[in-house]
Amino acid sequence: MVKSSRDTIYALASGAPPSAIALIRISGPKVTSIATATLSIGLPKPRQAALSEFSDLSGRLIDQCLAVFMAGPASYTGQDTLELSLHGGQTVIDLAVSALTDAGARLAEPGEFTRRAFEAGKLDLTKAEAIADLIDAASPAQHAQAIQQYGGALADLYSGWRQSLTQALALLEASIDFPDEEDAPERVEAPVLDLFRQLISELEQALESGEVSERIRDGFQIVILGKPNAGKSSLLNRLAGRDAAIVTEIPGTTRDIVEVRLVLGGYLVWLSDTAGLRDTSDKVEAEGVRRAMAKAEEADLRIWLVAPEESVPEAAVPEDLVVHSKSDLAKPRSVSRETYSISSRTGAGLDDLLDAIAERLKSLSVRSEAPMITRARHRNAIEGALKELGRAKEMLSDGYGAELVSEHVRIAARQLGSLTGHVEVEEILGEVFSTFCIGK
Numbered sequence: 001m002v003k004s005s006r007d008t009i010y011a012l013a014s015g016a017p018p019s020a021i022a023l024i025r026i027s028g029p030k031v032t033s034i035a036t037a038t039l040s041i042g043l044p045k046p047r048q049a050a051l052s053e054f055s056d057l058s059g060r061l062i063d064q065c066l067a068v069f070m071a072g073p074a075s076y077t078g079q080d081t082l083e084l085s086l087h088g089g090q091t092v093i094d095l096a097v098s099a100l101t102d103a104g105a106r107l108a109e110p111g112e113f114t115r116r117a118f119e120a121g122k123l124d125l126t127k128a129e130a131i132a133d134l135i136d137a138a139s140p141a142q143h144a145q146a147i148q149q150y151g152g153a154l155a156d157l158y159s160g161w162r163q164s165l166t167q168a169l170a171l172l173e174a175s176i177d178f179p180d181e182e183d184a185p186e187r188v189e190a191p192v193l194d195l196f197r198q199l200i201s202e203l204e205q206a207l208e209s210g211e212v213s214e215r216i217r218d219g220f221q222i223v224i225l226g227k228p229n230a231g232k233s234s235l236l237n238r239l240a241g242r243d244a245a246i247v248t249e250i251p252g253t254t255r256d257i258v259e260v261r262l263v264l265g266g267y268l269v270w271l272s273d274t275a276g277l278r279d280t281s282d283k284v285e286a287e288g289v290r291r292a293m294a295k296a297e298e299a300d301l302r303i304w305l306v307a308p309e310e311s312v313p314e315a316a317v318p319e320d321l322v323v324h325s326k327s328d329l330a331k332p333r334s335v336s337r338e339t340y341s342i343s344s345r346t347g348a349g350l351d352d353l354l355d356a357i358a359e360r361l362k363s364l365s366v367r368s369e370a371p372m373i374t375r376a377r378h379r380n381a382i383e384g385a386l387k388e389l390g391r392a393k394e395m396l397s398d399g400y401g402a403e404l405v406s407e408h409v410r411i412a413a414r415q416l417g418s419l420t421g422h423v424e425v426e427e428i429l430g431e432v433f434s435t436f437c438i439g440k
Ligand code: GDP
Pocket: 226, 227, 228, 229, 230, 231, 232, 233, 234, 235, 246, 247, 248, 249, 251, 252, 253, 254, 276, 325, 326, 327, 328, 329, 342, 343, 344, 345, 346
């Protein structure tokens, strides 16, 4: 069957059964006939919860439910929508689903409800993505960012840029349309160049602060570095609360990188345990050391773990955290810089270390007060627009005609338009909505 937005779709919008309630959402042109065929009360009055019996087409009772009907266009999808709250058992759901299929509806694709909302003009793409992020948020920081984006932070920014581009285009068009006015090209050059400069700097700034927004969404990278046997795996396990890394007394046990996903200080982080840093003739271990160094390079935060008797590694820079391990065994050597002291065995000092990590992540996040770019799709669009604007600016300065310059401005506008979906680009829609869960 070819899928169309005229199909009537249904999906389980609540969590996996068994659950107290199973919410089944139905949306599309057949909602009225489905309600009439399956509900003992027929089509409920719009926006009023109504108790009803729900039966299959042969009249066999499936369950009693609470039914809410939202008449289009005043609904999430813009179409007639019916929500049925049934009891959340697997068989109830299975029977309900086959009744709905018999009545002419089909199972929704991931994100199809929200896609319909987008197509009905109820929300732009950044808002649709914010809904997906809100559902997926694993940390308070991700949640806060998703809420801000849902509130239109990115869309507002974009509409400001879009206005500047339109203004530049209008000026350029004017100089094309009135070629008789001898000085027209010169008169528009300065204001258009100003607009270009301003926009370029704003886009560059957005890209820069966007790195943090992307990190908040995807997780900060924290790596634990140190010599073999410093206690790195024990620390990771302690923080992760499970045995993710192998802990042994034989130096060089962790040969590759072990990563765990955690929420620390309200932020999603990927914490990596690395191979102990030492010169080694073992090929596999040497590769582990090389990977550890590469990982350390790109990490947002490095934690150097040093045994009590060891001194602070030379490679530790002021932004890194230096932590003495095994405080239950011995007092650390006195050192010149601020260090932390922990015992993975007793748990001593871990709270202070966690506070310090949270503090670092917080200061890394300050630059992203307004989430600008939260995913690679946004970054690509802005980078593309920036390239075109740079070219347009160069051409205008080099005395190229307004027609040629405006072509690049138009491409830039299209790139930025793809952020919110103000262009018809089928692939973008597919990309955005395929990551949704079914029923949203
Ligand atoms: P890694 O090589 O740096 O990953 O070190 P491990 O985590 O594998 O630990 C090496 C050894 O030190 C193991 O025998 C651990 O049990 C021990 N160890 C790790 N942390 C502590 C600690 O806080 N206190 C004590 N007493 N022993 C520890």
